[in-house]
Amino acid sequence: MDATVDTGRDREDRRETRIQAINREIILEAALDVFSVHGFRGSTLDQIAGRARMSKPNLLYYFRRKQDIYRGVLERILADWLAPLEAMDPAGDPIEELRRYITEKLRMSAERPAASRLFANEILAGAPVVSSFLETRLKSLVNEKAKVIRDWVSAGRLAPVDPYHLIFTIWATTQHYADFDLQIRAILGSQVDRPGFREQTAQAVLTIILNGVRRRD
Template sequence: MDAKREPLAGSRTGPAQPTRIQAINREVILDAALEVFAAHGFRGATVDQIAARAEMSKPNLLYYFRRKPDIYRAVLEHTLSDWLAPLAAIDPNGDPIEELRRYITLKLRMSAEKPAASRLFANEVLAGAPVIGDFLKTRLRELVHEKAGVIGRWVDEGRLAPVDPMHLVFMIWAVTQHYADFDVQVRAVLGSQVAKPGFHEQTAQAVLTIVLNGVRPRG
């Protein structure tokens, strides 16, 4: 799987060849909707809130998306494409430690720069994945199995310590997205330290040290 965005089944993709202005407006709507859905959830969010956040009229917004579910599906599609791209980019022929270092670094950067996207995805899963359930069982499952196979081969070749590939992927997801999904908890524990310059770099270094030292070959 590459980083190319493929619509989830049933999504509305808008005009076949949108103009530059239409493309810009669509991105503005999706960015606004991401913030609203992440803050209020699907049920709590309204089209009026999204239109206000996007600084456009409701009729103008409805030109691009007919209904709130269409906006929600499009936002999830956009989010999933972005968040899975780093996993898809793991190179089977690369150095295992460096490939994992790059993947973890990218995930941490995305959590820092796009926390709302991580929270939106987490909320969808916690709700039982009503929109992306089929995606999780097909494309996501296939991608994870593919990359777990790569990690398993690295283990068999002695290039990584004996670790369970699936649980390594799950652990990387958990630790990298924790800083976005549980931002309030992190700030409650660390206080003003979170706002200090270099906090995200220090976080990345700590996570990389712990994870990579755990998977380096022994002896």
């Protein structure tokens, strides 16, 4: 017989844990909106609490300092962004794997532009929070995927291309639509808000990049 008894208090503790997780997500989402507009220095705990629709003391129950919230936001952004690259399958078709990755990056830029802009600002500021992450986990992952691309090239499945610069090009192109949204709107005007613009953008970017790496017969 199992000696563990699921008491009412145990169930309450689990509910509290779920509530805490939900509240942390609410705070991080609110903080992303605030930090992406005002930057780290220009943002305040009062602004974040107001955006999260909770009291400042309640916010401080989950995060002791503004720095802790900022780090939490960046860690969540990086985890989300790395997932599509981590999913790149060495055994898959190279063009389809790259198509999936580029499409996902474009979707994330379109749906969460504030995350891209906040990360760009962190890099421009010298990466004070994420520098160690860039030099360890990110570098390791990019090295791993660069080897995958290099193996595809060696097997004749892709045209000769430098894997690192291919990855950098994908990053730069896809995140451009978030980081430079105002510039794009200044040039294209109302086209940006018309139905189908995102699909047209994806098709254009995929054609340019994938045609550059397709195997030449």
